[in-house]
Amino acid sequence: GLSEYYGGWYYIENGSLRWNYNGLVYHYGTWYYVKNGQIDWNYSNLVLYNGGWYYVHNGKIDWAYSTLAQIDGKGTWYKVTNGIIDWKYTGLSEYYGGWYYIENGSLRWNYNGLVYHYGTWYYVKNGQIDWNYSNLIYFNGNWYFVNNGFINWNVNTLAQVNGVGDWYKVTKGMIDWKYTGLSEYYGGWYYIENGKLNWNYNSLVYYQGIWYAIDNGQITWNHKGLVYFNGGYFYVENSQVNFNYNGVVNYFGRDYKVVNGVARVPRIADYMDSVAQSLSSDTQFLILVDRNTHTVGIYNGTKYDWNNWAKWSCTVGKASTPTVTGLFKVGTKGRYFNTGTRGRCWYFTQIYGNYLFHSVIYDRSSSPVKIIDGSMGVSASHGCVRLSIDHAKWIYDNIPKGTTVYIY
Incomplete structure (x- = not known):
């Protein structure tokens, strides 16, 4: 066991001091780390003992200590919970202000994806939370909007994947594939069809009591003339249907009589x-x-x-x-x-x-x-x-x- 001598603690085995001993020793309820026969109070490292890895902090196992640690300060990082590597742990762990993804006790530097932690989904890039990340993420069959490193369920916006390609309607943090209608984005209004911005749409859309004219997927606010919709032609001013208009409008070289905003379409003979x-x-x-x-x-x-x-x-x-x-x-x-x-x-x-x-x-x-x-x-x-x-x-x-x- 251990024995004190002039302030130092030494490892005794069968009555003799063992200068070549390196390992853990149990003494009055505490496990100490002995290096070259005596307790090394400066030692902080992972130590293998009887099939388990323990975290020694300042010369002894601190069962209240939870951290990330390497063996001899190099190689893989491990999740230490209550003084021992927690091989069952999978999730996020904080270390000196950074948050890292742990899988089965080991830090996964190659992981990129979402991780759930205490009620919030975070985006992990190369093994750690990327607080600067704002993008759409595919996870378990759905697309989610990550804003500044985590899913914000209160976000309603339009977004692209990696800033390129199609624009999608995000409602409460995820793509809303069921949404068809208008959506505002930085002052512009766009036509969404089944969750995706349709740049090819040129017709009318009803929104909050008003019919709007859509030109190539968005409201231009300067459209004036007849617009075809659902079998009829409607008179539009400033990109809104004017149901109070009565008069004659020329459309592709032909004059149409408009009554209460609706054009009288020429008779079809047969x-x-x-x-x-x-x-x-x-x-x-x-x-x-x-x-x-x-x-x-x-x-x-x-x-x-x-x-x-x-x-x-x-x-x-x-x-x-x-x-x-x-x-x-x-x-x-x-x-x-x-x-x-x-x-x-x-x-x-x-x-x-x-x-x-x-x-x-x-x-x-x-x-x-x-x-x-x-x-x-x-x-x-x-x-x-x-x-x-x-x-x-x-x-x-x-x-x-x-x-x-x-x-x-």
Whole structure:
């Protein structure tokens, strides 16, 4: 055991002082660290004894001591709780003003993520809390907003991941995927759809009793004119719908009468006109083909504002070789091609594959003079849409490549 001599304490084993002993010795309720046979009151370190690691502080185990420590001041840092390494501990631990992430008793320098500690979630970067970190963090299937190193459940804002890419709506500290509507951010108002800012949205949004016009995802406050929404056109001033306005407004070259802020949309003459309104095209033109009525419709304008320019009779595919249906884009064009043994079709415009707009069938003269088959208003072709030569040439001359063709 230990024995005192002139103020020093020495380790005695079987009656003799053991100068070569280094380790722990129990004496009257306390464990002391003996180095070279005597207690080293300056020693503070981790010591392995009987399979456990103990923290010696100023020469003895301090069971009330909790800290982080290394073995011989180098290598891995360990969590010491009540004087012994706590291998079961996982969480945060404070050390000289810094907070570090401990996993199974050891400090994890390579950990990056969220850690829960006494009611708060903290962001750990490279093993310690980063108090300067403000960003969106993905954790257990959800995205959370970390502000100055911890999740602030009172934060409502817009945020990006790592400051780039899409903007997201943060409500009470996490992305609100269910939110659709307006959100304010540093004085600007933006349109959020299912939790994400939609820069492509151009229409109206209702917010706290007012309808606002959205231009490319945000309120510009200077929008004036008609805006299409849910089947109607509404008059907007300063980016807000003015339901008190009555007058005439020009929209894409056409005058509309506005009554109480709502535009009177021009009359749609038939089913083809109504079908056209919901379609879009990469050009200012749109072509529709009604196989049942054997009609080609030519439209000018834009989606929801297609104006019928002409309707022509045509011949479509017979039952055994029907004209294809669906949405297509105008492709290549050509002056003529030969068909059968003696026929020639003039001014063809590609719809899809070998399906074309072209003239009725002429003979193979150098110019279209003699018609071989002038059938019109019937189902008789091999799948192409036949037109009078004037109408085929008009499409050939005027309809740009990429124009949408809808056949039904």
